[in-house]
Amino acid sequence: MLEIGTLKLKNWLIMAPMSGITNFPFRLIAKRAGAGLVTTEMVSAMGLTRNHERTFRYLSSSPEERPLSVQIFGSDPHVMAMATEIVVEAGADIVDINMGCPARKVVKTGAGGALLRAPDKVKGIISAVRKACPVPLTVKIRSGWSPGQTVACETARIIEGCGADAVTIHPRFVTQGFSGNADWEIISKIKAQSRIPVIGNGDVSDPPRALAMKRETGCDGVMIGRGAIGNPWIFKQILDLEKGLEPTTPELSERKAIILEHFRLLSDLMGEKRASKVMRGFLLWYTKGLPHSSRFRGSFTGIKDFNTMITAMDSYFITLTGSSEIPISKTNSMDYQIFQHETRAGRER
Ligand SMILES: Cc1cc2nc3c(=O)[nH]c(=O)nc-3n(C[C@H](O)[C@H](O)[C@H](O)COP(=O)(O)O)c2cc1C
Known part of the structure; x- marks a missing residue:
């Protein structure tokens, strides 16, 4: 079982936030297929605080999918804190902060992956959100901005120091997008230094890879993104494999x-x-x-x-x-x- 702050999840498998994909129908399917926690796609903190109707649509949810993690992105501590209050009011069981998104329209505003180049901003945002957040708080990061600039361990220390309840690491650089392989060694390093749960993410494409990530890195939870698209049964397959059962594909x-x-x-x-x-x-x-x-x-x-x-x-x-x-x-x-x-x-x- 995985515990994030006061929240006890039914297992250690988490459906990754994926913009354009993890809307509520997708999450409900993933939840029914065995995911212990599902996450919304990233939601603009600015859009929420400015009352944009389109942004609020991302918060549509169903009680059946809970616990629900709502991911927000932004670069202004005050706006992020206000957005936190809004998503908690809307039913978020966990608030997750995006500090890894490589999309141009996000990084050019200083949000997402751009924050990995601004440790003081990381501190400011997490501290402000922590104060506004009565539910568990998590932060999702990448290895750093670009190869040769690995800041994941320092950033994870800041995240823990500012009172977050868990950290998720997708160990690729922001400038890499999805190219190359996820460097699981970085997950091991963060796990070795952290007292809060560490969630590993990246390239878990089948059930054996999920168990391998947990075994090789010691991470507390595994987050799965692309491996679950069109393949939601991966969650049950992993849980079966863990129990020593042969994973089955649905009829x-x-x-x-x-x-x-x-x-x-x-x-x-x-x-x-x-x-x-x-x-x-x-x-x-x-x-x-x-x-x-x-x-x-x-x-x-x-x-x-x-x-x-x-x-x-x-x-x-x-x-x-x-x-x-x-x-x-x-x-x-x-x-x-x-x-x-x-x-x-x-x-x-
Ligand atoms: C289509 C797509 C959209 C994504 N959107 C988000 C997002 O909104 N927030 C986020 O933190 N990560 C996002 N990601 C990254 C995933 O959460 C995950 O970190 C990445 O896909 C690596 O995991 P995987 O190898 O299991 O897919 C996205 C990935 C994909 C493929």
């Missing part, structure tokens, strides 16, 4: 039920038309490695409505199984409840 019928559920949740969140567009991307991942998947994905181009997409999916899966079992359009979706958060201005209207 086709289970896989298609998950795809459909994902689609339904997306449609409820963003409407059918947009969900169809977003789902096309996910289908690439969900059907990766299955027979004739590229032909099937090609057949999706141009489809904009839910029913046509479901019919196409049904016929693909029937081709795969060679059976006339229940089409996915007839399977039951699980009940869930969704909380959407209005901007403060919206509520005051």
Whole structure:
């Protein structure tokens, strides 16, 4: 079990924040598939404090996915503290600060990965957020800004010194993006010096790699990003492997039920038309490695409505199984409840 501050998680596996990916439908699927903690995509602290409606949409969540970690980014301690109050009010069980994002639009404002070049700002932000944050606080960092400038250990010391409850390290440099390999040695070094839990992240693409990261680095938790896209069952597979059980891949019928559920949740969140567009991307991942998947994905181009997409999916899966079992359009979706958060201005209207 992994404990972050006062929060006891059901296991040591964490779904990584991924912008454009880890919205509430994705997180709910990951949670049902066994993740101990799920994280929102990064949310702009400035957007929250300025009451931008679009930014508030990132806070849509469901009680079933809790505990929920909400990741915020920004470069101004005061704004970050205000954003913390907003996300806690909206139901965050953990507040996570992004100190690793390499996106140009983020680093040019001095936020995300740019903070790794500004230790005083790191101190200022974490101290201000800590004061405003009644729930556990975590910080996610990279190795440093660019190769030759490793600051992860010093930064982790500052993070712990300022009262954060855990640190997550994705050991690549900001300028590297996703190229090269994650340097797990840095996770080991941070673990060796820290009293707070250390969460390792980077290149866990299959269940054996998750166990290897834990064993080799001694980290307390493992965060998984790309390895869970279209492959949410990785969480249960890891937990099975840890217990000495053979990890199993879901039957086709289970896989298609998950795809459909994902689609339904997306449609409820963003409407059918947009969900169809977003789902096309996910289908690439969900059907990766299955027979004739590229032909099937090609057949999706141009489809904009839910029913046509479901019919196409049904016929693909029937081709795969060679059976006339229940089409996915007839399977039951699980009940869930969704909380959407209005901007403060919206509520005051
Ligand atoms: C599409 C995408 C979006 C991401 N968005 C975020 C983000 O919003 N916040 C963040 O801290 N990291 C973000 N990341 C980085 C991941 O959280 C993670 O650190 C990285 O993918 C390495 O882990 P992995 O090898 O398990 O994928 C993103 C990664 C991807 C692929």
